[in-house]
Amino acid sequence: MSDCKDLLGALSEYLDGNEQSEMCATLREHMAGCDKCRLVVNTAKRTIELYRGIDVVEFPVDVKERLHGSLREAWARRAVQAESRRP
């Protein structure tokens, strides 16, 4: 059985899914018998999952409106420029 401190080294690899690596094999083995490490790994995993859910970020309506306004304007300008370049 390895020490819990080994968890740190392998944690990121494990979370990144490099589970075939030797470090991860050690961690997995250790986790089978250590509640604390299992808990850290699981809550770290859920932390990442929460941040990956982009809907958790609010996309403000006013930002969206201004974005589309300025894109439409730029598009129209582009069209005029393209027109004027035509012979």
Next chain:
Amino acid sequence: MVKRTPNPLDRTEERALLERARQSDYSAFETLVMSCERRMWAIAWRLVTDKEDAENVVQTGFLKAMEALDSFRGESGFCTWVGRIVTNEALEVLRRRRRRDGVSLDAASSESDEGDPIALPELLVDWREDPSVGIQREELRGLLDSALEQLTPGLRAVFVLRDVEGLSGAETASLLGIAEGNVKVRLLRARLALREHLTEAFGGESMVHSHLVPHGLGGLAAALESVG
């Protein structure tokens, strides 16, 4: 409940829209924009954590994409491509702030990657079954944002690029101008720090403090070595 944005465009649809957009069809371009604007906002917001800056970043990103539409070869998806542009804009904002405030983003100087010990997991308590149940989405947003804001800009950038955007370690390193080994160390720090913050919010009643800590600096050094 946290749910994902519905039906992204598939590649065939996307290619057809790009073709139409190149032939000056604005509604096609608009559809492309709408397929990833939320994602672009999430990237920008999480990197710069300021509404006005994030808005500028997203607008500039899409405007640049518009200008470069003819030269976009479609090796990657549209959103991936715009994502790179938006990321670069956001990093530029962070660099400008660093020059203004002297807060480091690239260099290891002000947030040393090897020197300081990695904060070990302290709160050892399981989360509620689904942390997003029973709290308003607003509240969840607030929690995630404020945890992220407590990271230094350098840690936050690594976390957002690697874990939110899904870039590789190498890509992240090259965007930030740091070594890949530093990306690894920072990612671990960031993940652990966020885990602590969220555990404070989502953990059950009985917070238990870790017995991992007494391993002390020897363990830390070993852990850092195996990470770097």
